[in-house]
Amino acid sequence: MHTAVLAKAPTTSALPLIGLDLPQIRISGDAAAISAGAVHSYAKDEEIFAEGDRAAHVYKVLSGVVRTSKLLSDGRRQIDAFHLAGDIFGIEADEEHRFCAEAVGDCTIVAYRRNRLSTLSAIDPEAAADMTTAMVRSLVRAQNHMLLLGRKSALEKIATFLLDMTDRTAGSNILDLPMSRTDIADHLGLTIETVSRSFTQLERQGVIALVSARRIVLSNSTELKRLNS
Amino acid sequence: MHTAVLAKAPTTSALPLIGLDLPQIRISGDAAAISAGAVHSYAKDEEIFAEGDRAAHVYKVLSGVVRTSKLLSDGRRQIDAFHLAGDIFGIEADEEHRFCAEAVGDCTIVAYRRNRLSTLSAIDPEAAADMTTAMVRSLVRAQNHMLLLGRKSALEKIATFLLDMTDRTAGSNILDLPMSRTDIADHLGLTIETVSRSFTQLERQGVIALVSARRIVLSNSTELKRLNS
DNA sequence: CGCTAATTTGATCAGACTCAAGTGAAGTGG
DNA sequence: CCACTTCACTTGAGTCTGATCAAATTAGCG
Secondary structure (H helix, E strand, O other), X not given: OOOOOOOOOOOOEEOOOOOOOOOOOOOOOOOOOOOOOEEEEEOOOOEEEOXXXXXXXXXXXXXXXXXXXXXXXXXXXXXXXXXXXOOEEOOOOOOEOOOEEEEOOOEEEEEEEOOXXXXXXXXXXXXXXXXXXXXXXXXXXXXXXXXXXXXXOHHHHHHHHHHHHHHHOOOOOEEEOOOOHHHHHHHXXXXXXXXXXXXXXXXXXXXXXXXXXOEEEXXXXXXXXXXXX | OOOOOOOOOOOOEEOOXXXXXXXXXXXXXXXXXXXXXXXXXXXXXXXXXXXOOEOOEEEEEEEOOEEEEEEOOOXXXXXXXXXXXOOEEOOOOOOEOOOEEEEOOOEEEEEEEOOOHHHHHHHOHHHXXXXXXXXXXXXXXXXXXXXXXXXXXXXXXXXXXXXXXXXXXXXXXXXXXOOOHHHHHHHHOOOHHHHHHHHHHHHHOOOEEEOOOOEEEEOOHHHHHHHOO
16 A cells, blocks of 8 residues: 555644544544554555455545455456445454455545454444444445345346435435446446446436436436335 | 244243353353343244344344345345354344344244443443454455355356355365255345256266255365356 | 145246447547 | 547447246155
8 A cells, every 4th residue: 555646635644633524433532542543645546455455454535435346366346335435444354354445536545553443442442333333334235235236137226326326425416426337337246338228228218317427417316216126 | 023932942041141152252241231142943934033123132043044134125035144053143233123034944043132232342342342253254244245246157156155155064075055945046146046057057067966955065176166266 | 645845947038248339528749 | 729549438239147937856744
């Protein structure tokens, strides 16, 4: 992992108070207890950590979007999640990362030294609870995603994805997708062609409008929810 | 949830010491702290809890196998995991169960009152750590399963499944499957016909031998591991 | 021993994939 | 500022894996 050179973004600066501007999940407690987090910036597609790297940190997205994924030997890829601002990722059971993390677009991230979850819980129970919350959230997300991957049609997958992304970003019905068709495909267990065709089909049905490739208006979210099953 | 009437199995008996015969994950600490677990028996296909039930307990399998699953409105089902003896299941973020749990065959289960994970961690940090371990394990499993569901072929899915079940049960190369083809299909995102055909194909290739429908000999686990990708 | 449920097998179909070409937008360099 | 390159996305045609529908076989059980 190395820090990206981006003029505007802060680099490897210690955070005086960890739980400061982190609304969604607050890493609380004494800064000394969980040695202070460091902020890093990453450029688009830059690797944050790789599968097999030593899992020395837990991360939180400050801005931008991160994807975590696993690869098969022949290159097939499954993106298990996109992490938006406020999301925690990189929690591992073992000493090793079981998936890799990359910046979807330019982004900034806080890295917290991982003093072994068990140890942490003794020192700072509240921080441990926050970590637990993050983990439970990942698990719920993973369980829903397994249902999607195993049992939903292409159109249903896209519908679910659009609704989920809308929920997690703006409340409005305009959705700006931060990721490519390739990323969407690898997240939903489809190919880019099928993703594209599904978008087109939804547009023809008047369910969505494609302002541009990455900007989508949900013109009929009722129908979208129905497709969601 | 109701307790099955099985002559041989104990029913709703308080456990004097919780972490007694639970080798894999030990729920430790003062029995008073996490009010004692109660043992229940369930018959094949009996429901342990349903999607939407209040999540008042966390469970551990003592004997037999449990499946946890989610349903779509039209009946399509995704089994997210099979839980064998020693496995913990039913951990939830919310007050509600997000999936349903049923007995695959006759089984016995301990139910631990769920004094909110956060509260628990204050009272009994060690028990909380055990719970965390269980959760992390579920998460790792879920992440691997997403890769399987999203990116593997039918044959690869079956190969992975057989190897995983073998790992989790005996060390030998004889595997007794506790679940039906339907359950396997709903776990792997396939149909029963495809599951059956994949088994047949593996048998014809000399990779496995089907002693009976539920008893499988892994005659060439090297080839099975290669298929596993 | 007969009944029921589970599994296997066969034939056909369809949804999603592959391969291939075309379109469009963004960025680069002259 | 515009031509050119590049990359992302879309669209089309044909194929294939796995689904569906249907029937046969086997196993388990009262």
